[in-house]
Amino acid sequence: MSEDRMTGAQILMQALRDQDVDVIFGYPGGAVLPIYDALFAQNAIRHILVRHEQGAVHAAEGYARSTGKVGCVLVTSGPGATNAVTGLTDALMDSIPIVCIAGQVPTHLIGNDAFQECDTTGITRPCTKHNYLVKEVDRLARTVHEAFYVARNGRPGPVVIDLPKDVQFAEGTYVAPEDVVHRTYRPTVSAEPTALERAMEIIAGAKRPIFYTGGGVINAGPAASEALRQLVRLTGYPCTNTLMGLGAFPANDPQFLGMLGMHGTYEANLAMYNCDVMINIGARFDDRVTGKLSEFSPNSTKIQVDIDPSSINKNVRVDLAIVADAGQALAEMVRIWQARGYRADRPALDAWWGQIKQWRARDCLYFNQDKTPGAVIKPQHAIKRLAELTADRENVYITTEVGQHQMWAAQFVPFNQPNRWMTSGGLGTMGYGLPAAMGVQVAHPDALVIDIAGEASIMMNIQELSTLAQYRLPVKVFITNNHWMGMVRQWQELLHGERYSESYMDSLPDFVKLAESFGAVGLRATKVEEVDDTIAEMMAIDRTVIVDMHVDPKENCFPMIPGGAAHYDMILGPDDRGEQRTSEEGMVLV
């Protein structure tokens, strides 16, 4: 083999190195053995052996979201690729940059129903931003560079490269990344200046404004979050974040109204309903945010900044649409506000804040924790204490599974920095949190990484405890164990006449013994007075820990906007059920 000739597998490794990949999450199999051979022969890229390919993609998501880099995954053909599909869909919905290399049967066997063959590009077409089947080794390097470019630019997302085994063996020529220019994909990142000027004019004239910001601000990098802080503070306007956007604006800032949406705060949702100018940066008017569309913020002028034109006017028609990178747009908006000498309408803004303070006074996140020894633990109390007891630690990263605990985490853990919060927002994937935490811990070995979990979700990717053991990743798994699929149970209670069909978690494992069997430490708390000590003990242990926190099985997550209801129609707590509020149209919504 001459100097510049390499095998496909070697070209792949070289391309990944040149794309700044330092970690791959993967699982070997017949169709990727040449790649594993090339991996074996080098030291620049570390491979983390997961226990299920879904875990590999979620781990790469955790890695990507906590670092801002592209996460990288390597799986084999057939079941390896199909197991990755949930993770890829999750990354697509939440705009997470991932490159997934999938092995494929040799080119001449494609379409023959060969062993471990599946139509990977066909299956992953709707759940990736883009995908490739590489049939010629001389196209491989270029394709890998393109894949990384597509994954990280514009609205980020997952990209699959399907790589037949014969191409991994074939000899070809390497092409460096700087030699590759994309033919078609050039997303708009800079806003039209006149549109931003117009936006700032509207914003400056607002009487009841609100900033509504989402994951786009996080994806645009830390500078975007910094620019958002500047702009919000300059204007003095209130700010609410979506589930995906938490951390972009500091939760400890008095101008922060908390999360909005189905389980968002009373003040955030009412401010959205009553505002006269809505400034949406990097959020997509998801149905969990808008509630009933026809009654969504009916009297406001809506400005939307998004890098993806298809996110504009999809659910909600906006008055001023600006296609741009959130960071660039925000920096420019700050500049215009200062350059034009804009000032907020002080009397109107004071009146608006007065109104917001009244809504805040409802204390919508109130819960009643009985403090007498032996009392049952409220899940909100457990999560709130977890947040309070870890508040003075630098570098705390929180992941979650999906369900009630996820919403309580979003409500009770204050995020003051971006990239510290990883949750499955769009797809709502139970089983996301543990492998995501694994990916975060790989990227940040010294950080405190906590997966806030429910006992149902944690069972969905529990096998990854074995990966944590192998790489000595000291992830803390904090299970709020209520013996129910809590959110399913809550909907059955509120919407389905308390018929608890199949939502009870029977035959749960003993989580303490389960932890021990995987070489981790298991802790349990069942009474309110044990909460603080258990959390302190968890933090003191420099190994993987599972905390089995037994919590009130009947607790529901409030506030709640029932499906199909408007923002003003929130259920604030267990005593606020009132009449049956869910309409028939609402019942069919998920």
Place this chain on the structure above:
Amino acid sequence: MSPQDPSTERHTIAVLVDNEPGVLARVIGLFSGRGYNIESLTVAEVDPENRRSRITLATSGTRMIIEQIKAQLSRLVPIHVVSDLTDDGPSVERELALIKVATADNRENRIESLRIADIFRARVVDSTPDSFVFEVTGASGKIDAFIGLMRPLGLADLSRTGVAAMARGRTGLLDGS
């Protein structure tokens, strides 16, 4: 502000794409996955040197849906240009159809079909003692009308290409992309 405009519009959209495997599947998958209609679809390579194909599709939906369709098409990676021919000024649309009329031994139907074909400037491309195949081109409405007239005379088979369309005037999709 009403989020949905109930009025439905028909739009012809031309898309210039890289002619690579799977590109048509991406376009069709987008329509089926998001519940949009495709009323007509034509595709062929138009720029062999740069391996680019042109997809022309006709779809209908509310204004908001049409805008969504265009935005969703634009964000597919191998797509160069998306042009809404219905919105972007005047355009010409043509379709070709092959229409088989089997008249059996009905001599009057045979003459009548030739007479109608003449009016529509259709050509006879195959002839047997008891059938004709006509080739007709024109706007879809003209072809619909022709088929309507042929149906009672013994319409036996029908093949339509779908709409090919282009903006009037000197600019085109192939320039500057």
